[in-house]
Amino acid sequence: RKEVEQDPGPFNVPEGATVAFNCTYSNSASQSFFWYRQDCRKEPKLLMSVYSSGNEDGRFTAQLNRASQYISLLIRDSKLSDSATYLCVARSGGYNKLIFGAGTRLAVHP
Amino acid sequence: EAGVTQFPSHSVIEKGQTVTLRCDPISGHDNLYWYRRVMGKEIKFLLHFVKESKQDESGMPNNRFLAERTGGTYSTLKVQPAELEDSGVYFCASSQESGSIYEQYFGPGTRLTVT
Numbered sequence: 061r062k063e064v065e066q067d068p069g070p071f072n073v074p075e076g077a078t079v080a081f082n083c084t085y086s087n088s089a090s091q092s093f094f095w096y097r098q099d100c101r102k103e104p105k106l107l108m109s110v111y112s113s114g115n116e117d118g119r120f121t122a123q124l125n126r127a128s129q130y131i132s133l134l135i136r137d138s139k140l141s142d143s144a145t146y147l148c149v150a151r152s153g154g155y156n157k158l159i160f161g162a163g164t165r166l167a168v169h170p
Numbered sequence: 171e172a173g174v175t176q177f178p179s180h181s182v183i184e185k186g187q188t189v190t191l192r193c194d195p196i197s198g199h200d201n202l203y204w205y206r207r208v209m210g211k212e213i214k215f216l217l218h219f220v221k222e223s224k225q226d227e228s229g230m231p232n233n234r235f236l237a238e239r240t241g242g243t244y245s246t247l248k249v250q251p252a253e254l255e256d257s258g259v260y261f262c263a264s265s266q267e268s269g270s271i272y273e274q275y276f277g278p279g280t281r282l283t284v285t
Contacts, residue, residue, distance in 0.1 A: 064212075096276075103279050106274070106275060147213070156218055156225070157218060157226060158203075158213075158215060159215070160212045161212060162211075
């Protein structure tokens, strides 16, 4: 079983739609969580850190449920420029190494 | 502020040859990491430096890989001798301590092809 699991998608949505991605992690000792965005043949770019209380950054909202070991990302009012792969990432407990999910592809169409 | 830089952007070598990848972290970041993505797989951790010391090298695949960070600034990752399965994209990341979050910022990667 992978440490971080994501639905690979693709999610095909029209502009303006709301889309939600889910992610589960298996290591209960994981301490921090992140969503990264990766465009084709580019490096992962940090989208947002995920806090236990949930956090929002513009059109993006991230939630963490430690009891269920579940992380989510909600994107409201999708833009064409949101098309990318979204990587769910856990920081390994006690260490700084990041554990990546395989990514969820999002395609926003006109 | 300059981001993480990596050199070269691409490298094509033959099996058995040696390749050295370089990473320059964001200025002032003591933590430097190497990751790798092989075709069809997720990004995997290789190792972590704090300044010039190896903090965690649990992800290094075998002793054909050697990472150094002399002086605690830039880092090199040498693969010697390269094998076909070493092909992939090698990413470097850096971070500074920021509370307990340790946000890592990635370089553009080096795409390595071993033929």
